[in-house]
Amino acid sequence: MQKLIRITTVPSSLRTLLKGQSRFMSNHFEVIGVSGDGDALAEVRQNEGIKTHVVEMTRTITPFKDLKATYELYKIFKAEKPFIVHTHTPKAGTLGMLAAKLARVPHRLHTIAGLPLLETAGNKRTLLDAVEKFTYACATKILPNSFGLKKIIIDNKYTKPKKLLVIGNGSSNGIDTMHYDTRLISEEKKEALKQELGITKKDLVYIFIGRVVKDKGINELVNAFNTLSKREINCKLILVGPSENHLDPLLPETETLIKENRRILAVGMQKDIRPYVAISHVLTFPSYREGFPNVVLQCSCMNLPCIVSNINGCNEVIENEVNGLIITVKDEISLENAMQFMIDFPEKREAMIRHARCKITKRYEQTYVWNELLNYYKSLN
Structure with missing residues (x-):
C-alpha cells in the first residue's frame, strides 16, 4: 500500500482540523501523521489509528530550529519513502515541502487554509512573501481551501494558476453534519x-x-x-x-x-x-x-x-x-x-x-x- 504522510505544525491541528480524515484515508493508503509532540498527537494515534512521528516545529521564524526540523523531516521521508506528502499550516508547509523535495517525494501537496502574512507590512511582509513563493515552488500542487483564497494567491503572484486546485466546494475537512446537530x-x-x-x-x-x-x-x-x-x-x-x-x-x-x-x-x-x-x-x-x-x-x-x-x-x-x-x-x-x-x-x-x-x-x-x-x-x- 502506498504511503501518505500528513504534516501539521502543532498536533492539535492534526487532531482537530483533520479529524476523521486520516482514518478514512487509511482504507486506501498507509497514513502517517507528523507533528510536534503532545497529548493531541497521542489522541491522533488512538482515534485515527495511524502511526505518527514527532518533529518539533515553531510557529515563528527561528532559522536554526527550522533547519533542524527540516533535516528531521528529510530523514523520515527517506526512511518511509512516501508516495504523497501533504502539509497543512504555514510552518509545516514550508519545512515539509522543502524536505519532501530534497527527499524526492513524487507528490508534494500543501493546503492553504489562510494567509497570516496578509496582515503584515514592510520588511516582514517582503520576507513572508518570499517564503510563501518558496513553499509553493517546492510543492507539486497547492490546494487553497476556498475559491477566494485561490484568487488572492493568483493576485499576489505566489504561483501560477495551473498549480492551484480547490477540492470540492472548499474546506479542508468538510463537516460532520450528524455531529453538529x-x-x-x-x-x-x-x-x-x-x-x-x-x-x-x-x-x-x-x-x-x-x-x-x-x-x-x-x-x-x-x-x-x-x-x-x-x-x-x-x-x-x-x-x-x-x-x-x-x-x-x-x-x-x-x-x-x-x-x-x-x-x-x-x-x-x-x-x-x-x-x-x-x-x-x-x-x-x-x-x-x-x-x-x-x-x-x-x-x-x-x-x-x-x-x-x-x-x-x-x-x-x-x-x-x-x-x-x-x-x-x-x-x-x-x-x-x-x-x-x-x-x-x-x-x-x-x-x-x-x-x-x-x-x-x-x-x-x-x-x-x-x-x-x-x-x-x-x-x-
Missing part, C-alpha cells in the same frame, strides 16, 4: 449551562468561537458589544477559545472590557463547542482573514445565523440576509449595526435560521469533501 444537546444540559453562565430566557446570545486574538476581529467585537449592551439589557456575548497574546495580542482596553463587562462571558478553550452553540442565537465572526472557516460551517449546521466579515471563505458560506449578515472588515460600526439588526428583526433572524443548516449539508458534508480529495490522490501517478 442541536438535537444532540439535551434540554437539561442547555439549561444547566445557561444557569452556570447566568443566561436568562430573555437574553439574545451572541457567540464567538476561535482564537481570541486581534486578527479574529476581537477588538472590534468587544467594543461593538460593549456599546450595544449599554442600549440593550437582554444580551450576552460568549467568547469560546484560547487567547494567544504572545502571537497576536488584543488591545489593553479590550482586555479590560472583557474583564469588566459582566455580559461578556469568556469561557476559554472548550473541547466540545456544541453546548455553547446550542444556547446561542447568533455567531459573530468578524475575522480579518480566513482560509475556509470551520466555525461558520459548524454554527450554521447547528442553525445559527452568522455575522461574518466580507472575506474569502466567510462570504462563500454566508449569503447576506439569507443565512446571515456580511459586514465590512475591521468596521466596528458595521458589526454593531448587524448585531442590533438581529435584535430588531427577529422574524428575519428566524428566516435565516431556516436556511442555515440546509446550505451546509448540500455543499460541505464531510464524506463528500473526503471523497473529492481521495479522487485527487488516486489521480496521481
Whole structure:
C-alpha cells in the first residue's frame, strides 16, 4: 500500500482540523501523521489509528530550529519513502515541502487554509512573501481551501494558476453534519449551562468561537458589544477559545472590557463547542482573514445565523440576509449595526435560521469533501 504522510505544525491541528480524515484515508493508503509532540498527537494515534512521528516545529521564524526540523523531516521521508506528502499550516508547509523535495517525494501537496502574512507590512511582509513563493515552488500542487483564497494567491503572484486546485466546494475537512446537530444537546444540559453562565430566557446570545486574538476581529467585537449592551439589557456575548497574546495580542482596553463587562462571558478553550452553540442565537465572526472557516460551517449546521466579515471563505458560506449578515472588515460600526439588526428583526433572524443548516449539508458534508480529495490522490501517478 502506498504511503501518505500528513504534516501539521502543532498536533492539535492534526487532531482537530483533520479529524476523521486520516482514518478514512487509511482504507486506501498507509497514513502517517507528523507533528510536534503532545497529548493531541497521542489522541491522533488512538482515534485515527495511524502511526505518527514527532518533529518539533515553531510557529515563528527561528532559522536554526527550522533547519533542524527540516533535516528531521528529510530523514523520515527517506526512511518511509512516501508516495504523497501533504502539509497543512504555514510552518509545516514550508519545512515539509522543502524536505519532501530534497527527499524526492513524487507528490508534494500543501493546503492553504489562510494567509497570516496578509496582515503584515514592510520588511516582514517582503520576507513572508518570499517564503510563501518558496513553499509553493517546492510543492507539486497547492490546494487553497476556498475559491477566494485561490484568487488572492493568483493576485499576489505566489504561483501560477495551473498549480492551484480547490477540492470540492472548499474546506479542508468538510463537516460532520450528524455531529453538529442541536438535537444532540439535551434540554437539561442547555439549561444547566445557561444557569452556570447566568443566561436568562430573555437574553439574545451572541457567540464567538476561535482564537481570541486581534486578527479574529476581537477588538472590534468587544467594543461593538460593549456599546450595544449599554442600549440593550437582554444580551450576552460568549467568547469560546484560547487567547494567544504572545502571537497576536488584543488591545489593553479590550482586555479590560472583557474583564469588566459582566455580559461578556469568556469561557476559554472548550473541547466540545456544541453546548455553547446550542444556547446561542447568533455567531459573530468578524475575522480579518480566513482560509475556509470551520466555525461558520459548524454554527450554521447547528442553525445559527452568522455575522461574518466580507472575506474569502466567510462570504462563500454566508449569503447576506439569507443565512446571515456580511459586514465590512475591521468596521466596528458595521458589526454593531448587524448585531442590533438581529435584535430588531427577529422574524428575519428566524428566516435565516431556516436556511442555515440546509446550505451546509448540500455543499460541505464531510464524506463528500473526503471523497473529492481521495479522487485527487488516486489521480496521481
